[in-house]
Amino acid sequence: MTGAESERERDKRRYQRLLFDGVAERYQAVRPGYPAHVVESVITTAGLGPGAEILEVGCGTGQLTERLARPGLRVTAIDIGASMIAAARRRVTSTDVSLQVTSFEDLDAADASFDLIISSAAFHWIDPEVAFTKSARLLRPGGWLALLGAEEHYDDPLGAALDDLWITHGDTGGAWERRPSDPAAVAATGLFSAPSCLTDSQEAALAAGDVIALESTRATFLSWPQDTQRHFADELRQLLGPQPAVRLTRQTLVTMAQVRRDHG
Numbered sequence: 001m002t003g004a005e006s007e008r009e010r011d012k013r014r015y016q017r018l019l020f021d022g023v024a025e026r027y028q029a030v031r032p033g034y035p036a037h038v039v040e041s042v043i044t045t046a047g048l049g050p051g052a053e054i055l056e057v058g059c060g061t062g063q064l065t066e067r068l069a070r071p072g073l074r075v076t077a078i079d080i081g082a083s084m085i086a087a088a089r090r091r092v093t094s095t096d097v098s099l100q101v102t103s104f105e106d107l108d109a110a111d112a113s114f115d116l117i118i119s120s121a122a123f124h125w126i127d128p129e130v131a132f133t134k135s136a137r138l139l140r141p142g143g144w145l146a147l148l149g150a151e152e153h154y155d156d157p158l159g160a161a162l163d164d165l166w167i168t169h170g171d172t173g174g175a176w177e178r179r180p181s182d183p184a185a186v187a188a189t190g191l192f193s194a195p196s197c198l199t200d201s202q203e204a205a206l207a208a209g210d211v212i213a214l215e216s217t218r219a220t221f222l223s224w225p226q227d228t229q230r231h232f233a234d235e236l237r238q239l240l241g242p243q244p245a246v247r248l249t250r251q252t253l254v255t256m257a258q259v260r261r262d263h264g
Contacts, residue, residue, distance in 0.1 A: 005128065012223075017125035019222035021081025024061060028087050030213040033063035034120065034148060038200050038252050042118065045196070045256055046144040048073060052115040055138065057104045058122020062088030064148070068118070069094040076109075078102050080125075105130050111137050118146040123182075136191040139259040145192060147182045147255045152214070155247040161239050162215070169224065169232050182255035192257035200252040208240040 005013070020027060048054070050072035059065045059077035061084055068075050075097045079085050085101045092099070100107075104126050117135050135145050154162060183195045206214070212233055215221060221229060240246065 010127075013125060016219040016223050017080060019219055020060070020217070021083045023217055023222065024081065024083035024087050026213055027084075027217050028061035028063075028091075030210055031060070031063070031217060032150060032204075032250055034067065034150070034252060035200060035202065036067060038148075038198070038254060039064065039067040041198060042116075042146045042148075042254060042256065043068075043073075046116045046146065048115060053113060053140075055107075055109070055114045055117045057117065057119040058125065059088055059099070060084050060120070060122070062091040062099075064118070064120045065092050065097060065099075069097050071096075074098075076100065076114075078104065078107055104134065109138055112140045112143075114138050115140055115143050116146060117143070118148065120148040121150060123147050132186070132189040132191055136189075136259050141259070141261050143259050145186065145257050145259065147186070149182070149253040151251045151253070153249045153251060154211075155249075158239060158246055159248075162236065165232065165235055165239070166220070169228055182253070186255060186257045190260075192259055195255050195257040198252075198254040198256075200254075202250045202252075204248055204250050205245045206248060207245050208237070208243060211240060211246055212236055 046052075052073050054068055054073060054075045056065055056068060056075060056077040059079045060081075062077065065075060065077045065088055068077075069092055073096065075094075077088065077092075077097060078100045079088070080101070080103045082101050085099050088099050102108075117139060123131060132145075139145065153159060183197055186192050186195045215236060216229070216233060221232065224232070
């Protein structure tokens with residue numbers, strides 16, 4: 001269980017998860033991928049070898065898919081957005097990767113089909129009563145669930161000012177923003193072994209224009225009226241000022257858990 005959501009919260013979540021498809025090109029240009037050593041750690045932990053089957057939920061433009069595509073591994077990558085899948089097809093050409101436009105809820109797959117189900121910053125968009133129960137059902141005995149997330153932490157004073165800017169421009173209290181942490185959510189289901197966690201931090205620098213583009217790919221921003229989006233972007237541009245680049249820390253969070261053999 002991940003906690004009940006109200007009808008309003010559910011409507012908002014289902015609406016917001018469709019918005020990314022409208023900015024697929026921007027998303028591909030400015031959203032960071034995952035470090036190669038983090039993906040390698042997931043594959044090693046899951047014990048994937050030749051013939052292993054992977055399901056990637058919410059593949060977006062294929063940044064993670066590209067890292068998963070390697071000889072001997074078969075990847076089924078799904079996303080709810082047709083534009084996202086089109087971008088992923090341009091990026092990933094391996095014949096061992098199947099890209100499909102579908103939601104996880106609607107995915108037609110046989111029980112015990114996969115050795116690893118992996119999702120990058122997308123699992124919280126799934127209907128909560130489906131997310132973990134269907135994952136457990138689709139995993140083979142001993143299979144793994146891996147949930148990845150990424151956070152950008154800008155150096156102050158920009159970081160604090162940007163937080164204030166998000167608050168100033170309105171409603172950010174959607175259901176998914178109050179969700180429990182991935183480890184807590186996984187553990188609460190009783191369907192998986194105790195989750196293990198990995199945190200990786202990388203320092204980076206972004207051009208001011210890229211900061212604005214990146215922040216304009218957030219679901220909250222995309223759900224605002226165009227006037228609000230423009231005001232937010234203008235105020236962020238003022239905060240950035242003439243500096244050519246800003247410093248930040250990119251933090252990757254990984255939660256992995258093995259499906260319990262007695263979950264059924």
